[in-house]
Amino acid sequence: MSSEFEQNLEKYAEVILKVAVNLQKGQRLYITPHGGFNASLINLVPFIELIAKKAYQLGARFVEVLWNDLQLNLIRLQHAPRDSFEEFATWRRDASLDFIKKGDAGLSILASDPHFFDDQDPELINTIIKTYVKHYKDVSFLLNQQKARNGAVISASCDSWAKNVFPNLPPDKRTAKLWDKIFEICRIKQKDPILAWKNHVKQLIVRSNYLNEKQYTTLKLKAPGTDLTIGLPEGHIWGSAKSTSQRGIDYVSNFPTEEIYTLPHKDKTEGTVKMTKPLNYRGNLVENIRITFSKGKVIEFEAGKGKDLLDKIIKTDEGASKLGEIALLPHSTPISQSGILFYNGLIDENASNHIALGFAFRSCLKGGKEMSDKEFMAAGGNVSLIHVDCMIGSGEMDVDGITKDGKTEPIMRKGEWAFNV
């Protein structure tokens, strides 16, 4: 008889492969640390072995794990020649490209310690990240913009992450507690998690359909410290949980997901917004952020700890100082209600309304996938190497939509949906 934990882990693996990845018989599956630096896969061996076994049982042709060890990145930062940080081994990137281009299924895992690189030289970290982002440009484009394959980003508990989330628990209880929370927010503890997910996805689609019919020209966001107007481009599309790959396979790319999202017009954001949670950029935190926009561009910002990093993020390229996403979700979602800061973008973004600095998703614009960069930008879509989510929602946020003829309609009140579907 397996323990409750083992049963939940089995269910989690199953929901990941059946609902999130939607692994097809005969597909290969490749497993990576999300974003290169957001997990040490070698710390997740039993979980990955379980995924591999289930994947083969579901008919996967081959399962390949691009194992990594973040300790090695730390050793590099401590001991490698100071002028060597633009060095980049292209074979892992090429491996991803190869899998993606062949339409294989992908799974990337988040399990990062936000303080892991705290004591290291931020200049060197920045060089490593910039080099990574540059080399992964094509991978990112194929995944985010072309939806070249079915796949998902998921989270897995481990000691180094859990100690940040539950610092007050005894060390030997933290990892199990974090697994338990992951199971909760991913609806694993429900009687039939697969059915629960199917229903949840359906509800999100109904909400996004409503907003798509409305075609608001503008959103107005109001909360303490926030008074922001976001123009939406013509032909914008609200997306949610479900994506469809080029090969016609439905998948849930972010797991869990609670959000409905679209792209802002890159030149039409005005006003000030206050972040309600710290920004987590590849393991580095920026706290107490307030940003002011004019004509879509960041013209001023304040931050507490990590302000330099925010400055660097915004200066990455032209598009890094403009918005590429606005996402709405109720304050009453399981993640938000847990009241826990997970220090994990995938989970935390589903606790709150958010905006993203950087590139916009082409799937959020009618005809977007077929547009050149130039055409996409002309239509209001933002282009950048980065996409950084910033949490702005709370139980005090009101959101209004402005219709084409200038009428104001409520979308959210005090952080909850204000329209019926």
Place this chain on the structure above:
Amino acid sequence: MKSEFEKNLEKYAELIVKVGLNLQPRQRLLIGAPRSSAYGVPIELAPLVRLITKNAYQGGAKLVDVLWEDDQVRLIRYQHAPRDSFEEYPTWRTNAKFEISKNDDAMLLVAARNPDLLAGQDSDLILTTHKSFYKHNKPSADLRRSGMGNWSIFPAPVKSWADKIFPDIPSTERIAKFWDVIFDICRVKEEDPITAWEKHINQLAARSDFLNRKKYIALNYNAPGTDLTIGLPKGHVWKCANTTTKSGITHTVNLPTEEIYTIPHKDKVEGVITSTKPLPLEAFIDGLKLKFSKGKVVEASATKGEVYLKKLLKTDEGASRIGEVALVPHSSPISQLGILFYNVLIDENASCHIALGNGIKACLKNGLDMSKEEFAAAGGNQCLFHIDFMVGSEKMNIDGIKQDGAAEPIMRKGEWAFEA
């Protein structure tokens, strides 16, 4: 305060980087380059891998990357994957190896696996995965054999392997015992292992220099079950421990190493040879007996794994010919341990051995610059693989045959029979 074990592990890491690789500043290093039986280095070895990485960066390496593998994921594939899918190979791993060799960078291979991992799995599937590896590995192997890049292979214990080798001691002590043996046979416990290795390599070099001066045209092997003549090509070179890349980096390909080896003439092997230890392939072969005529295996049998052996011999034209002869005295420290490690890297240093398959180009004068055709014309064998099997024992006599047909003793009862 560091424990004795931690100190030895650090010394081992340093030995691997400095003597094994002779890693140069500004080189890249790939740890865990794939082999036929492994995709990479076992995750269990992370502590050693981190020490090697640190040592490499401190020596000025500009990038270190590690290809990892988990044994269970490998086993799960054999248990659950579709039967027609075993040609699938993660080519990015062999591509990484290729890039490293192409740029004259460094790579480490690791001998660390559970010899019984795939016991009971379909040997056809195992053979398919090996063939797939050899196919994808060929471009990088060709570069490496032509002298591109410094590389080395070293052993390290993993739990499952230690369980197999030391079944008679308590389970919790096996891995420590195994490490201890490895530190011993790799001379890590010497106060200055690097100097100890220099001395050891000089002693081996004195023997290979002696044989190089002799320019024997053939070797005669005699032992129970063995009566074999191996012709040596003109311009053959006896080598030991060290190899030098085209760019001039001298490195030690095998840690540990006790052997002196050269290339046989692919068409000049006559007679019968019997193996003295099992072949530690993923599908075991034991009691191997091969009959050669004009260099080619004409009869093959084995007490275990005969089916696999016969398929292996048919891999390609060169698979049924030999590519290496190596001499190791029976009194070598590894041999004296009396332990069968089920691992070529260690076991081959316990015994005289020969290899089926690819000939070592560096063992032929100007071999590194030869085209395929020139190498073949000179007597060099070419094959997708190179598989060592042990033939030495305390009953083995080996003679060298001079140009004029006279025989001179090289080994008697498994020991050197000449002074160098």
